[in-house]
Amino acid sequence: MDFRENATLWDNFHLSISQDELYGARDPTVNRLLQYMTTLPISHISQKEGGTQIKLTIEFIDGGRALFKPMRHPREQQTLKNQFYFTDFERHNAEIAAFHLDRLLGFRRAVPTMGRTVNITRELYMLAKGDLLKTFFFSPEKNHCFHGKCSPDMLEGSFAVFLPGDTEVPRVRWRHPWRRSYSRRRKAQWEEDNEYCKSVKETHPYSEGRRLLDIVDMSILDFLMGNMDRHHYETIKMFGNNSAPLHLDHGRGFGKAFHDEVSILAPLYQCCVLRHSTLASLLRFHTGPERLSSAMLTSMASDPLQPVLWPPHLAALDRRLNIVLQRTSIEEQRGEPSQVRGGQAAAACTEVAARPRASSNAGFEGPFPQRPPNLHLCQSSTRQGCHGAALPRRTHTRAATIL
Numbered sequence: 001m002d003f004r005e006n007a008t009l010w011d012n013f014h015l016s017i018s019q020d021e022l023y024g025a026r027d028p029t030v031n032r033l034l035q036y037m038t039t040l041p042i043s044h045i046s047q048k049e050g051g052t053q054i055k056l057t058i059e060f061i062d063g064g065r066a067l068f069k070p071m072r073h074p075r076e077q078q079t080l081k082n083q084f085y086f087t088d089f090e091r092h093n094a095e096i097a098a099f100h101l102d103r104l105l106g107f108r109r110a111v112p113t114m115g116r117t118v119n120i121t122r123e124l125y126m127l128a129k130g131d132l133l134k135t136f137f138f139s140p141e142k143n144h145c146f147h148g149k150c151s152p153d154m155l156e157g158s159f160a161v162f163l164p165g166d167t168e169v170p171r172v173r174w175r176h177p178w179r180r181s182y183s184r185r186r187k188a189q190w191e192e193d194n195e196y197c198k199s200v201k202e203t204h205p206y207s208e209g210r211r212l213l214d215i216v217d218m219s220i221l222d223f224l225m226g227n228m229d230r231h232h233y234e235t236i237k238m239f240g241n242n243s244a245p246l247h248l249d250h251g252r253g254f255g256k257a258f259h260d261e262v263s264i265l266a267p268l269y270q271c272c273v274l275r276h277s278t279l280a281s282l283l284r285f286h287t288g289p290e291r292l293s294s295a296m297l298t299s300m301a302s303d304p305l306q307p308v309l310w311p312p313h314l315a316a317l318d319r320r321l322n323i324v325l326q327r328t329s330i331e332e333q334r335g336e337p338s339q340v341r342g343g344q345a346a347a348a349c350t351e352v353a354a355r356p357r358a359s360s361n362a363g364f365e366g367p368f369p370q371r372p373p374n375l376h377l378c379q380s381s382t383r384q385g386c387h388g389a390a391l392p393r394r395t396h397t398r399a400a401t402i403l
């Protein structure tokens, strides 16, 4: 393989990053880069500071870089019942699956990520220096160990293509408005206040432009994979406030395959807004012919660590997609809103024709295969927004908007 020829793939990826997305829908660079990374020799490794779990910055022989998160647990290991979302272990396969899910939903805001097996001795230990070197030890069998995993076993990990350096292309870090409390006792305001979105909508940068719709998109992505760990998000500074947030850090997704954490959808059911192109993607997987689970399987089939997901997580995707549509009530008019688990009432909806608005949709206009004759949009018979009340059929107080 000629590394000089391929070296431009890294540049191509960086050059493709725009205000609206990290890469284009039809850009072949991402797949090529992922394929290329599967065998590319590693030349340097160092520990990446920050965060709670071990991650390495990987440098390849052509100068390309990736963020490596090692496998900690087998795929089928579920989040423990008494584990809080913020103490849950991270999963390398969740990082890989999240990239594919984000891409299939048409967001293209997650960093291209693939899985690869590395040889602990040859590809990590031999390249480690300083403090990182001290984290290696020998097992009684005289095998090299790295964070609990010992060679000669190979170590699986996720490799996420590096974004441009933070000094050349600075990013802005934002506190997520629907951040959880990260306390074992306290609840966040949004969990108790049905009017919460009203104040968010009045606050910069959610009061104008695309950002609130992006937060709703992110909540749908997170709900589908069960990720409750969205405390902050980042944007690229030079693109300004009307740019797409990056979908980073999905290590805590795909933890519980048999529980659907509907509260992750709070931005959707409390604000009652949804981007038209997102709705189109969801409907496409809902009406078929291909379900989300099967599209995910196909997309992830080329990953060296396939099968990336434990099958119950695939089934969960289809089940949760229906739940998202029920929350938006796109599916069909139902008399009663279904109850959200945990006693919270769901968003209720009424019939409104969809009016796609190009302006707020710029750059994310997906194909809309078959516009449903009537979209049932989220609304409430109380004055509490879409959230919090059991509603009679066809009330018309406030219709949430598909933008």
Ligand SMILES: Nc1ncnc2c1ncn2[C@@H]1O[C@H](COP(=O)(O)OP(=O)(O)OP(=O)(O)O)[C@@H](O)[C@H]1O
Binding pocket: 050, 051, 052, 053, 054, 055, 067, 111, 160, 161, 162, 163, 234, 248, 249, 250, 251
């Ligand atoms: N592909 C990437 N390229 C460059 N920087 C990245 C990339 N992915 C993540 N980062 C940076 O590294 C930081 C840590 O990554 P990440 O959040 O995935 O790790 P973490 O251990 O889960 O952190 P935390 O415990 O803070 O949630 C991120 O805030 C981000 O700024």
Ligand SMILES: [Mn+2]
Binding pocket: 051, 229, 249, 251
């Ligand atoms: Mn994290």
